[in-house]
Amino acid sequence: MSAAVRPRLAVWKFSSCDGCQLTLLDREDELLAVAEAVEVAYFLEATSGVVEGPYDVSLVEGSISTPHDVERIQEVRAASKVLVSIGACATAGGIQALRNFADLDELASIVYAHPSFLSALDTSTPIADHVPVDLELRGCPIDGRQLLELIGAVLAGRKPVLPAHSVCVECKSAGNVCVLVAHGEPCLGPVTQAGCGALCPRYHRGCYGCFGPMESAAPESLAPALASVGLDEADQGRLLRTFNGWAPPFRAASTVRLPDPRRRTT
Amino acid sequence: MSEDRTIRVDALARVEGEGALHVEIRDGALTGVALEIYEPPRFFEALLRGRRHTEPPDITARICGICPVAYQMSACEAIEDACGVVVDGPLRDLRRLLYCGEWIESHTLHVYLLHAPDFLGYDGALEMAADHRDRVAQGLELKKVGNALVEVVGGRAIHPINVRVGGFHRVPTRRELAPLLDDLRRVRDIAEDTVAWVAGFDFPDLTHDHELVALARPDEYAVIGGRIVSDRGLDLAASEFSGAFVEQHVARSNALHAFRSDGGRYLVGPLARFALGFDHLLPGARAAADAAGLTPDERNPFRSIVVRAVEVLHAVEEAIALLEGYEEPDAPARAVEPRAGTGHGVSEAPRGLLYHRYTLDDEGMITDAVIVPPTAQNQPGIETDLARLIEDNLDLGDDALRHVCEQAIRNHDPCISCATHFLDLTVDRR
Numbered sequence: 187m188s189a190a191v192r193p194r195l196a197v198w199k200f201s202s203c204d205g206c207q208l209t210l211l212d213r214e215d216e217l218l219a220v221a222e223a224v225e226v227a228y229f230l231e232a233t234s235g236v237v238e239g240p241y242d243v244s245l246v247e248g249s250i251s252t253p254h255d256v257e258r259i260q261e262v263r264a265a266s267k268v269l270v271s272i273g274a275c276a277t278a279g280g281i282q283a284l285r286n287f288a289d290l291d292e293l294a295s296i297v298y299a300h301p302s303f304l305s306a307l308d309t310s311t312p313i314a315d316h317v318p319v320d321l322e323l324r325g326c327p328i329d330g331r332q333l334l335e336l337i338g339a340v341l342a343g344r345k346p347v348l349p350a351h352s353v354c355v356e357c358k359s360a361g362n363v364c365v366l367v368a369h370g371e372p373c374l375g376p377v378t379q380a381g382c383g384a385l386c387p388r389y390h391r392g393c394y395g396c397f398g399p400m401e402s403a404a405p406e407s408l409a410p411a412l413a414s415v416g417l418d419e420a421d422q423g424r425l426l427r428t429f430n431g432w433a434p435p436f437r438a439a440s441t442v443r444l445p446d447p448r449r450r451t452t
Numbered sequence: 453m454s455e456d457r458t459i460r461v462d463a464l465a466r467v468e469g470e471g472a473l474h475v476e477i478r479d480g481a482l483t484g485v486a487l488e489i490y491e492p493p494r495f496f497e498a499l500l501r502g503r504r505h506t507e508p509p510d511i512t513a514r515i516c517g518i519c520p521v522a523y524q525m526s527a528c529e530a531i532e533d534a535c536g537v538v539v540d541g542p543l544r545d546l547r548r549l550l551y552c553g554e555w556i557e558s559h560t561l562h563v564y565l566l567h568a569p570d571f572l573g574y575d576g577a578l579e580m581a582a583d584h585r586d587r588v589a590q591g592l593e594l595k596k597v598g599n600a601l602v603e604v605v606g607g608r609a610i611h612p613i614n615v616r617v618g619g620f621h622r623v624p625t626r627r628e629l630a631p632l633l634d635d636l637r638r639v640r641d642i643a644e645d646t647v648a649w650v651a652g653f654d655f656p657d658l659t660h661d662h663e664l665v666a667l668a669r670p671d672e673y674a675v676i677g678g679r680i681v682s683d684r685g686l687d688l689a690a691s692e693f694s695g696a697f698v699e700q701h702v703a704r705s706n707a708l709h710a711f712r713s714d715g716g717r718y719l720v721g722p723l724a725r726f727a728l729g730f731d732h733l734l735p736g737a738r739a740a741a742d743a744a745g746l747t748p749d750e751r752n753p754f755r756s757i758v759v760r761a762v763e764v765l766h767a768v769e770e771a772i773a774l775l776e777g778y779e780e781p782d783a784p785a786r787a788v789e790p791r792a793g794t795g796h797g798v799s800e801a802p803r804g805l806l807y808h809r810y811t812l813d814d815e816g817m818i819t820d821a822v823i824v825p826p827t828a829q830n831q832p833g834i835e836t837d838l839a840r841l842i843e844d845n846l847d848l849g850d851d852a853l854r855h856v857c858e859q860a861i862r863n864h865d866p867c868i869s870c871a872t873h874f875l876d877l878t879v880d881r882r
Contacts, residue, residue, distance in 0.1 A: 200492070201491075201492040201494060202517075203514050203515060203516050203517040203520075204516070204517045204518060205514075205516075205517020205518070205520070205610040205611060206517070208517045208518060208561075208610060209610060211561065211565060212557075212595075212599055212609055212610070214592040214593065214595055214596035214599070215592075215596070217578075217592060218578075218581055218585070218588065218589065218592075221578040221581070226578055229576075232565065232566075232576050232577065232578060233569075233575045233576025233577070233578055233579060234575045234576060234858070235575030235576060235579060251492045251494075252492045255492065280514075281494070281496075281499070281511060281514045282492075282494040282495065282499075284499045285495055285499065288498075288499075292498070293495045293498035293499070294493070294495065294498075296495075296497060296498035296501070297493070297495050297496075297497050297498050298493070298701050299700070299701040300701050303701065304493055306492060306493055310494075326514065326611060327517060327608075327610040327611055382608075385607055385608060385613055386607070386613050386621075388607070389607045389613060389614045389620075389621045389622045390621050390622040390784075391613060391614070391616075391621040391622070394510065394613075396611075421504070424503060424504065424507070428510070428511065429514065
């Protein structure tokens with residue numbers, strides 16, 4: 187394929203840990219082939235070479251948490267044919283969305299001597315709250331195999347094959363013993379979207395929700411099972427309120443369980 | 453030179469996170485250098501308040517996708533310290549093994565993909581691969597083994613799921629670990645060759661005089677726990693960190709800057725570890741360092757890439773030794789009962805000393821958390837390097853000056869996501 191017709195890929199970073207874009211660099215066996223199949227036009231973690239847009243595919247990591255982010259995501263959207271939000275920050279606001287349940291001034295004063303130097307929004311929110319998003323990849327971090335599937339699908343002009351069922355389904359098909367039932371480990375598998383390969387149960391640990399709520403997740407119906415293995419209301423709330431805590435089903439279920447300075451639910 | 457010149461780069465590439473550099477030149481003289489870190493603040497220390505003592509390893513891992521193991525290890529050490537538990541023996545060995553994986557993957561990422569392109573004149577490793585495909589492929593092969601180590605022991609390369617306060621959720625079996633031993637023996641030659649390769653690069657002249665600070669242990673090249681020592685006689689327990697170092701908040705940066713409490717600059721990371729831990733390098737790494745002409749007196753930050761390559765070889769050798777001697781721990785974790793108190797944890801992230809401190813109430817809820825990442829500690833030193841470099845190169849054109857500044861910053865493999873943030877270069881000449 188000649189260089190002129192290769193689709194242009196861009197990778198953007200907002201508020202995040204860099205882990206989701208690193209997932210691409212961590213595909214050691216496929217990275218050079220990917221870099222030949224597409225033109226890596228903007229990917230600052232990997233190269234200082236920048237090609238002007240428009241871009242055929244933009245992968246967007248991170249959440250929107252500053253006034254500058256709000257403007258920049260509009261520019262990214264305008265320059266991108268297909269925009270894909272990748273990871274829990276971009277799809278749900280990330281761990282930094284815990285600020286959404288608190289008072290920003292108070293948080294800032296705990297960490298910084300001069301909070302007035304900062305420029306930050308009260309909230310950390312997903313990309314889709316600000317611009318139309320064409321596709322999303324879940325996970326904290328995303329799964330490398332899913333990322334390759336997505337890139338391949340977009341290049342081929344088809345829909346990527348991404349599971350919408352729960353971690354439980356993956357866990358059963360892997361033949362794992364149920365950590366919740368057999369070992370009394372608190373587990374969010376029944377309400378969490380698949381994609382990780384039921385990783386935690388394979389390590390005798392309950393799922394902690396990296397991939398966020400599955401479609402029509404009902405955390406309330408899981409609550410009695412969590413209570414039966416010793417989690418009080420506040421512990422249940424904290425379990426739901428981590429990397430995907432601002433995703434609506436987890437947000438609603440945690441909000442009724444945790445005392446917040448501000449009762450924000452929207 | 454009386455003309456006004458301004459150079460601007462929108463963001464520094466090949467670092468973890470985003471920021472800017474502002475250089476001010478007036479009448480041909482350097483009048484100011486400022487690193488701006490504009491990566492959004494994420495308020496981790498505040499968000500940890502009210503969480504349980506079991507949660508920091510998972511939560512703080514998310515500070516950095518490149519070195520999550522470092523965050524998990526310092527967090528575990530600090531919480532265990534608060535609760536009066538010492539994790540030693542085979543469980544500690546398993547932690548060291550996991551940490552070896554992170555050193556291998558993180559250092560190799562930096563050496564091959566982020567830093568080598570500077571020395572060879574490429575925008576990045578993907579461009580470099582067009583001319584040096586075998587070389588890049590070899591780096592990826594080495595990096596992959598580091599990631600495999602983290603995956604098998606930690607469950608996942610980025611944000612491992614198997615680490616817990618007290619140890620692990622499940623310890624790997626000898627059978628699961630066996631393929632790693634073959635992999636490590638195979639890439640040992642690559643690690644050795646990497647040292648020789650990067651030692652042959654052309655290095656700009658620059659000598660720093662920062663105080664070097666690293667962990668020290670009597671019996672090993674320190675990675676987890678130990679005394680905090682320096683080349684100027686500092687020798688402290690982790691619990692004394694706060695008395696010896698202070699963090700300052702400056703207007704232009706969302707990262708705090710750390711200084712010695714007397715105001716002095718200091719440097720953490722590979723150069724510091726190498727200078728202070730030289731005697732504990734494993735034999736292959738020691739021989740490779742000797743062959744590369746490195747001594748504990750090395751003070752050129754541009755040669756940190758060689759030190760990183762030596763540390764990769766050391767980590768490969770250490771991982772081989774740990775795997776050969778592996779005995780499955782009796783239990784995957786020590787029990788850690790919460791109690792009221794404060795605990796301190798230190799470990800050597802690939803980029804340098806990482807300090808965590810937690811205060812717990814008697815239920816094990818966190819009431820205070822302090823995290824001092826390596827890049828915050830190195831930021832004053834990076835600025836000093838830049839000032840010296842710019843003064844020596846004022847006659848360079850803006851593009852050439854920008855390039856050498858970016859390269860000097862990448863010497864320290866800054867992780868801006870950790871420190872909060874990095875790089876936009878503005879050269880303002882009047």
